[in-house]
Each structure stands twice: as C-alpha cells, then as structure tokens.
Amino acid sequence: MAKYECSEHMHSFLKELPKCEHHVHLEGTLEPSLLFNLAKRNAITLPTHFPPSVEACNERYNRFTDLQDFLDHYYIGMSVLIKEADFYDLAMEYFTKAHSDGCLHSEVFFDPQGHVERGISIDTVVEGFDRACKEANTRFGTTNKLIMCLLRHLPASSGLQTINDAHKYYESGIIHGLGLDSSEKPFPPHLFTDCYQTLKTKFPQVGLTAHAGEEGDHTFVTNSLDLLNVTRIDHGVNSQHSDELMERLAANRTLLSLCPLSNVKLQVVKDVSELPIDKFFNNNVPFSINSDDPAYFGGYILDNYITVHTRFGFNGLQWKQIALNGINGSWCDEDRKTELRNLVDAVHTKYKDLI
Ligand SMILES: Nc1ncnc2[nH]cnc12
Ligand SMILES: [Zn+2]
Helix, strand or coil: CCCCCCCHHHHHHHHHCCEEEEEEEHHHHCCHHHHHHHHHHCCCCCCCCCCCCHHHHHHHHHHCCCHHHHHHHHHHHHHHCCCHHHHHHHHHHHHHHHHHCCEEEEEEEECHHHHHCCCCCHHHHHHHHHHHHHHHHHHHCCEEEEEEEEECCCCHHHHHHHHHHCHHHHHHCCCCEEEEECCCCCCCHHHHHHHHHHHHHHCCCCEEEEEECCCCCHHHHHHHHHHHCCCEEEECHHHHHCHHHHHHHHHCCCEEEECHHHHHHCCCCCCHHHCCHHHHHHCCCCEEECCECHHHHCCCHHHHHHHHHHHHCCCHHHHHHHHHHHHHCCCCCHHHHHHHHHHHHHHHHHCHHHC
C-alpha cells in the first residue's frame, strides 16, 4: 500500500529532523522482553490467557480487534510494574529509543489509577518516571514533560481522588499536564468536567488534553474543547467529518496528536493512506505524528514518520512545517522552542535538495 518510496536520503532527513512526541503512554512502551523480565524479577504470574512468550506477544499484538481488545492486554501488561526501579527502567528504555529516533522533546502519558488499584502508591510511579525524565535530560539533552491521564472507564470520583493524590507533583511542576484515556465511546468527556475544572482552578499553568475522536465521533472532540477546556486533542481523526470543527482547530492552532500505526493496529483504518493526514495539512489543522503504545503497535516515532512518508510523500518543506507545528504545539518554554526551531532550520538547510 506504499505509494511513495522513502529513499535512504529521505530516511536520514526524517531521522535527523528534530521531532517532538506528544502522544505516548509510558505503559505502552513496555516491550514484551522487559515485560517478561519484570514478571520474573517481581515473581508475578501472568493470567493463563495472556500470551506466554515474547514471540506469542508479537503474534497476538498483530491482531487486536479494536481499542478494548488492546486495552485488555495493556492493563495485564502493566501488572508487572511494582517498584520505583521498574517504572524508571521502563521510561529509560523509551527515552533511549526516542533519542535514537531523533525525538528531542517528549510529553509522555502515564496511568496512575492502573497502578494504585493494584496497591502501588502513586509516589512509587511518579518518582520512578521523574527520575528517568531527569536522567534522559542529563544523558541525552532531551526535554520531557509528564502528563497524568485519568482512566475514563473509572468514575469521576476516582479521577478527583487521583488529582488530589497528585497535588504535590502539580505544585512542584513534576507533573505538567492532565489527559484522559482508556475506552472512549462509552465514557464521553462531560463525565470528567469536574476533574478538569478542579485541577485547572488549583493550577492554572497545567496543560490540558484528552483522547477524543479515536473511536468516538467528532462531537467527542468538540465536547472536549467546550467542556474540558483542553488545548490539545489526542488522536482527533474523526474531526475530519465536521468542516466547522476543522476550521476551529485551524483557527485556534489546536494540535492533534495523531498516531498512524496505532490507528491501523486498532482497526480505525485498514491502512495509513486512509487517514486524513493530507486533509489536515491542506486545511492548516496542526498535528504531530506519534507512536501511542509502540511496544504493542510495532513502531516508534520514526517508524510512524516513515510510514506517513510512504503514504503521503510530503516534501522537505512540508516535513519542516510538520516539525515546526509540533514544536509550536508543545508545552516546553519559549527558549526551548526557539532552540528546537533553529535545529529544524539547520537540518532542513542540510537537506535542501529535498524541497
Ligand atoms: N490509544 C489509546 N486510546 C485510549 N486509551 C489508551 N491507553 C493507552 N493507549 C490508548
Ligand atoms: Zn493514546
């Protein structure tokens, strides 16, 4: 289904192009090899219906029927994460891979409720992830932000409790944002209005985002904007079905964090070429390209960029614009944004023949 070639030269350009990732769940970066190592280290027995080996995981992960089928594996997978060092090791594996893909700034999700309900304290989770964020910055010079997600299949009261438990991490800036994930269609945005409002009132600097328009229709996107006051939308592919919404996203420069390989693996589309990526680009709807749950969907950020290239054949100038839109939509400070824009300029100049 590849329509365009990705030459070695284009591959090098896409790898070197400074990229920002805004949509990756740290628990979704749990490679089967680490999953089984941690299960052994922590003496965890996985349920008998979970794939019993790395090979069996790779085979099963290739045929998810929908979002819920994936989530059923994802929540079992994360059950091997017990100690602070487990969360650290998981995040360090991701930051190392992202850095080797040319990703210079990552805003990463995590699901504390998925751990707290198993008896793991939120402090264990956040301390491990925060230590990895700091280590990645020291080791690679990459920047990163933690975004706490609420699980939409749990009641808003549990979300409020989680926000309360995370209070000190928002206060110190260790957690920067709030997101909303898990099963979308049965749990629309209005259920979480109070959670978003409570956090925003206490911490006006917090970044707000939500998964919307992945399996839900475009009203999930509009309602996330209107009721949750988010400034970013995770996925948002179904925004394509409302011209009014498309205009609103473009006018307000609201970033969609698209996840092309995820959409194929979760049967949102059969092939990346069916995604409205050219439509978003041509209508000035800003988007970034992300990996979502790379250990489950078979590709990290660069794999997603390359697949998009083979389907849409963007030229060097268009790729530069996509990279700049990702920087503009990031939650890092202005100095870092300027630094990243200059790096994009330099790489684009180096590959100026790709225009
Ligand atoms: N793609 C996705 N959609 C909703 N919830 C998720 N949790 C992890 N990945 C997710
Ligand atoms: Zn996601």
